[in-house]
Structures are given as structure tokens and as C-alpha cells.
Amino acid sequence: MSTMWTNSRRKWCCLLFLSVVSLPTYSYFILQAFSSLRRAPPSFTGNTTILLWHWPFGKPCNLSGDVCLEHWGIHGCLLVDNRSLFSRANLVVFHNHELMSGRQKLPLKRIRPSGQRWVWLSLESPENNGKSWVQRKHFDYIMTYRRDADITIPYGQLVSKEAENDGTVGAFIPKGKTSLACWVVSNYSKHHKRTAVYEKLKKVIPVEVYGRAVNKYLDAHNLLPTISRCYFYLAFENSISTDYITEKFWYNALVGGAVPVVLGPPREQYEAVAPKDSFIHVDDFRSIEELGNFLKKLAEDKERYAKYFAWKQQHTVKLYRDWRERLCAICAKLRKPNT
């Protein structure tokens, strides 16, 4: 029983970035909060204690031992979730989802030690973050996926690797592709822009749809093998907002080995984090019909299709899936050099 609990805890901990949050849409005001809150980040010279006030989505991870050092090689960074350590914490981190739902509250009545900083944490788009901007005055730092956040925590990024001289790009393309375009969708809503695009696209090319929305749920073992059989993956975000590029792009498409067709922020924002020829942007085309015809032709042109995998010669995808890694990254970011 206890092993089961441990295993399931660990699984939750590491798969959190795949969780889908369903919440009412309120506003985009948090965008203003993002820009109005910027202050010079503090720099800590000694050990840094980071108190996570509550676990994201109520799913705790194991904090025993020197987690940041043992797993990520970061020294002097103590992660705690014991609220009795409040008065000793340099930073206190609040995940917005629970504040928004009212399940957790800010400790406004406690005496806040001078120099203690509060961090607002979320990986959701503004549309799914509710009215948290109301409370923004309480926070010193914003920690989110945006590049202009005080502490940026992307869903994924490309990291350089040793160049491989031995093969052609073709070696990076999964064999046995049988479907032209695939899409995994858990929430199919008429209000999403992506739904309109899909409806038009499926009239031009066949699109295989998986996911809860169509009762074809793919578990973690079947997700990537299924996607790898597709030439293109529709990495359509559920909400269009600045820098909001999620695991649909990094994991499903890039790791899965299908060329991403993206619907999300403008092309420049993708190009800021990935090579311009690693993806196809819906906005590159005057119409969805044109997009569909382009995909059809591209799948038939082996040489041209292979160019979309050229990035794999120099880069690999680094995913961020563990909240602890993200929290440890705060220390790496705020630490003064040589301490």
C-alpha cells in the first residue's frame, strides 16, 4: 500500500506538466501584473530557503535530502513545504491555481520577515488564471513560462548537444509514418480558435484525432508511438497568449517525431525558442486550405520534409516536468556568482 502511494506520488509529481486545468475564463489582466511587478531580482549569498506554501494541484513530491543538490547539482538551495519554517524562508512560493479556487489563502496575518520575497507561480495561460491580478500587490516576483517573467520556467527548451557527423537528417525521422496529420485533444470546445481551424483543415486533408474529447485517450505509453507515425502534429494551444508554448509543441510534436503545425502566439515567439524551420505556423498561410495543400505536398517531398528535422543534429529537447526542478532553478537564477 505504501509503495503504491509512493509510486503514484512520484508519478504525479513528474507528470504534472501534462495536467489539464479546466477553469472558467475571466480575464487577461494578469498580463498587466506580469509587466508591473518587475523589480531587480534579489541575490542571495548564503543558503537560500524556499518555502512552497502549497503543492501545485495538491500533489506533493518528496523533499527529503538535499533535493536540489542531489538531482540537479544546485548547492545551498533548501526546498521546504513545512509552513512552520515561514519565518526562516527567503522566498515563499504560491501556486496560483489553489489561490484562485480558494482552497489556499495567502498568510497575510503572519509577520513577514524583512527581505522575504513572495513568488507567484503558474504555468497556465492568463485565460485560465482567474482574477489573481487582484492580489498582485502581495507578490514580489512572477514565475511563469513567459520570457519576460522574473523567473522564467518554460515547458521545454532546446539544448545544444555534440554534433553528430555520422548520419543524415533522415536518421532522425521516425520510420513507418502512416498518417498525414494527427491531433490529440482533451477539451474540444467550440469557443477555441483551434476548433475552427481543425474543422476547416479536415475538409482538405485527413486528420486523425485522439484524446478524451473523442474517447480515444492515449496513455503515456501510447502517446509518442502514435504521434511518431504521423507526418505532422497539430500543436494547437487551447489559448493564444504571449509565449504560451506548451508540452504540445515540446513533447508531443518535437519529442514525438512529427513536425509541429502550431497554433498559438505569433511566429516570432516560436522562433525565439526554436529554429524557424522546425515547425509550420498556421499563420504562414492565407487560408487553411492552403495550409492543407502545403502539408500534403511536403509529406511527399522526402528531402524537403527532412529539413524540418535538421535541428536534431545540434539540439535535443529538454523538458521540465518536475516542480522541484523548477523551484531549485530559482536558486540558480538568483544566486550571485561565486557563492
Ligand SMILES: *[C@@H]1O[C@H](CO)[C@@H](O)[C@H](O)[C@H]1NC(C)=O
Ligand atoms: C474547455 O474549454 C472551455 C473554453 O475554454 C472551458 O470553458 C472549459 O472549462 C474547458 N473544459 C475542460 C473540461 O477543460
Ligand SMILES: *[C@@H]1O[C@H](CO)[C@@H](O)[C@H](O)[C@H]1NC(C)=O
Ligand atoms: C549551508 O547549508 C549547508 C548544508 O546544509 C551547511 O553545511 C552550511 O554551513 C550552510 N552555510 C551557511 C552559510 O549557512
Ligand SMILES: *[C@@H]1O[C@H](CO)[C@@H](O)[C@H](O)[C@H]1NC(C)=O
Ligand atoms: C524520499 O527521498 C529520500 C531520499 O532520496 C528517500 O530515502 C525516501 O525513501 C523517499 N521517500 C519516499 C516516500 O519516497
